[in-house]
Structure formats: C-alpha cells, structure tokens
Amino acid sequence: MYTIQTFNAISPKGLERLPRDRYSISDSAPDADAIILRSYKLHDYPFSDNLLAVGRAGSGTNNVPVEKLSGCGVVVFNAPGANSNAVKELVIAGMLMGCRNIGPAIDFVNGLQGSDEEMRVAAETGKKRFRGFELPGKTLGVVGLGAIGVRIANTARSLGMNVIGYDPTITIERAWQLNAEVEAAANIDMLLAQSDFITFHVPLVDSTRNLINATSLAKLKDNVVLLNFARNGIVDESAVLAGLESGKVYTYVCDFPSNALRTNPRVIALPHLGASTIEAEDNCAIMIADQIRDYLENGNISNSVNLPNVKLPRTGLARISLVNQNNPDMLGKISHVLGQSGVNIAHMLNDSKGNMAYTLMDVDSSVSAETLATLKSIPGVLKVRLL
Numbered sequence: 001m002y003t004i005q006t007f008n009a010i011s012p013k014g015l016e017r018l019p020r021d022r023y024s025i026s027d028s029a030p031d032a033d034a035i036i037l038r039s040y041k042l043h044d045y046p047f048s049d050n051l052l053a054v055g056r057a058g059s060g061t062n063n064v065p066v067e068k069l070s071g072c073g074v075v076v077f078n079a080p081g082a083n084s085n086a087v088k089e090l091v092i093a094g095m096l097m098g099c100r101n102i103g104p105a106i107d108f109v110n111g112l113q114g115s116d117e118e119m120r121v122a123a124e125t126g127k128k129r130f131r132g133f134e135l136p137g138k139t140l141g142v143v144g145l146g147a148i149g150v151r152i153a154n155t156a157r158s159l160g161m162n163v164i165g166y167d168p169t170i171t172i173e174r175a176w177q178l179n180a181e182v183e184a185a186a187n188i189d190m191l192l193a194q195s196d197f198i199t200f201h202v203p204l205v206d207s208t209r210n211l212i213n214a215t216s217l218a219k220l221k222d223n224v225v226l227l228n229f230a231r232n233g234i235v236d237e238s239a240v241l242a243g244l245e246s247g248k249v250y251t252y253v254c255d256f257p258s259n260a261l262r263t264n265p266r267v268i269a270l271p272h273l274g275a276s277t278i279e280a281e282d283n284c285a286i287m288i289a290d291q292i293r294d295y296l297e298n299g300n301i302s303n304s305v306n307l308p309n310v311k312l313p314r315t316g317l318a319r320i321s322l323v324n325q326n327n328p329d330m331l332g333k334i335s336h337v338l339g340q341s342g343v344n345i346a347h348m349l350n351d352s353k354g355n356m357a358y359t360l361m362d363v364d365s366s367v368s369a370e371t372l373a374t375l376k377s378i379p380g381v382l383k384v385r386l387l
Ligand SMILES: NC(=O)c1ccc[n+]([C@@H]2O[C@H](COP(=O)([O-])OP(=O)(O)OC[C@H]3O[C@@H](n4cnc5c(N)ncnc54)[C@H](O)[C@@H]3O)[C@@H](O)[C@H]2O)c1
Pocket: 058, 059, 060, 061, 080, 081, 083, 084, 087, 143, 144, 145, 146, 147, 148, 149, 166, 167, 168, 169, 170, 171, 174, 201, 202, 203, 204, 207, 208, 229, 230, 231, 255, 272, 273, 274, 275, 276
C-alpha cells in the first residue's frame, strides 16, 4: 500500500488514477511515500525519510525545495503544459481588459446612482474616459517561450498582432510549435523597446527575479500594457507603480495581488487564477497522478525537474530503482555489488541530470535485503528500492 499526502485542492479526476486498494490518500500523512500539491509552500515542511516523490500539479516548482529533496534522492515532478491553455486564455483576456480599460469602466458603472435614465445619461457622458485601443497591428513581446508563452504568441498572431519573443533557452519542441511569423529578439532590451504589450512566462529563479525593474522600465515605449501571470517576484512592483505614474505603463495586469497594487485604478490584479479552470485542474492532477504512480510502482520517471526521464518496459524477475549522486564509477560499484551477490542484470537504463543520476535495472533473480542494504551503503547512493 502506498500513502499519498495531498496539499491544496487536487482534482478528484487525478486522484482517481490511484486505485484505493493500493493507495491511501490523505491531507495528513506525515510518512507518505509521495506528496501531491499545487501552490502550498513546502520549503519548511519536515520531510520524512520515507518520501520518494513530490508531484507539483502545475508548472512552477518555486514552492518546492528541489535542491534539498534532490539531496535526499526524492524525485520532483511537475505537469508541463497541462495548464498552459488556461493561462493563455486569461492572458488574452488580460490584454483586452488592459487596453479597453475594462476594470476602471466596471468600477465607474458600479459607482453610478440614480434612475435608469440618469445612469444611462451618466454612462454615455462618462464613457469617453475609458476609450481604449485595439490589438491588430500592435506588438506583443513574450518573454519566455515555453508551454504558455508559445500558445500566447501564436494566438496573438491570429489576432493580427506582431509578436516578438525572447527565450535564450527555448527547446526544440517549443520552437517547432511557434508560428514562423514570430520574430526572435536577440536580447530582452530589443523586446522591451519595441513592444506595446509585454507578457512574462518564465520560471521564478535567481536570474528572473525583478526582470522588470526601474532600469528595464525606462527602456519601454510609453503606454505599454504589462502582464505578469508568471510569479510576483519577476516584476518589481514599486518600479511598475512608478511606471504607471510616469506613463510608461498604461495598465499592469497580474495574477498576484498586494496592498501596494490594490488601490491603483490602473492595476488589474487577479487572485492567482491562471490555472483555475476545471480543465487545467483535471489535466494537472491526472498528469501528476500518472507520473507518481508509474514511479512508485515501476520506477519509471517522466517530467521530473531534478532527475532524467527514464522508462524501461518490465522484463526480468525483479526491478531495482536506484537514485544516486552523479559521481564517477557509481555504475561500476553498483554492478560490482550485484555481481558479488550473484544477481545478473537483464536490462538496465542509466541517465543523469545535473548532479543527480538514476539507474533502473531488471534482474534475473530475487534480490536479498542484505544486497539492497549493501547497495544503499555505497557512498552517493540516495535511494534504493526493489519493485
Ligand atoms: N498564474 C498561474 O496560475 C500560472 C500557471 C502556470 C504557470 N505559471 C508560471 O509561469 C511559468 C512558465 O510556465 P510554463 O508552463 O510556460 O513553463 P515552461 O517551463 O514551459 O516555460 C518557461 C520558459 O521560460 C524560458 N526562460 C527561462 N529563463 C528565461 C529568461 N531569463 N528569459 C527568457 N526566457 C526564459 C525557458 O527557456 C522556458 O522556455 C511557470 O514557471 C510558473 O511560474 C503561472
């Protein structure tokens, strides 16, 4: 029986993929084999030695202490692309809200008083304050051309916009998906200087923290609609508020509310709604549940942020799953232990990612607890399981 600890509301459609005769699922299981979560901050969580996997039912993993978990041999999964359409749709809505002044216009209408006729007259008189501009012919700058950025770039093209993208580490898969009319910016300054709308779709890491700050804002054209549906740390709020004052920023649309932003009528702040659709919640939970199950039961790894993809069809009598540090001669030491114990390796896959490595072996004979303990005692071996 495997135990799963959940944080946040995880779609039942995903949890159903973990059959109850083999999985116990609870929001309080300190010794769980795996954790499934959304935005819950795990940094201070007291992980048990039993933990094998953490599944982020979403894209960003900045709420998970990936490095610390790697040090304990815990595999961290995410669900790349599973919520990308949901975010794309909200960003397109945000662009339209931003350039058509929809937030202030709704506030204006909600503040109207009097009879229907008085309201109609006041609306017709007041509406000139909310005149906006249209998308076709305007330039959208997309920073980060991953699962979300590519979808937004392609949709903006179909809405008649010019699109310029910046992503120095774009994958081949995403480059293939990108509309050929999207222009590649050689550097971010080029994108900042040309865009009427700028949207960010990068992970929050040290190199993207405060990517938009007072210096970068000075490079913008006037009246730019700025959108941040990535993470709040990517945009320096005080610089954006100054940009709204100076006229560099026309509207700031984001998914991360704060007290400083709340009172500014030119800010539209949503409650981290990007991935909050039925479809995205189902997709993320299903993807994560399937990945966790395949790892727990078969040792296969797909879409891990700290270990390589390793998938081996089952053959042999038993399977050994081994997470280790990516040090020289690990494989030599592992096969030596098995050879000494008379265990023949029928099939094996080994791969590495950064300073982590993973080995999956199908063997022709049973493996004793003593052999497993010897494997575990090899310096640099972090987790060993017999499946
Ligand atoms: N608001 C929400 O609810 C919501 C939902 C999903 C994702 N997100 C956030 O959006 C981020 C992006 O999501 P995704 O699914 O597209 O991820 P992704 O991994 O598919 O794409 C991220 C892209 O950013 C690029 N990148 C990294 N550093 C960069 C830099 N300095 N400049 C330019 N590009 C850079 C990468 O090469 C990659 O192509 C996530 O990390 C998450 O923080 C928010």
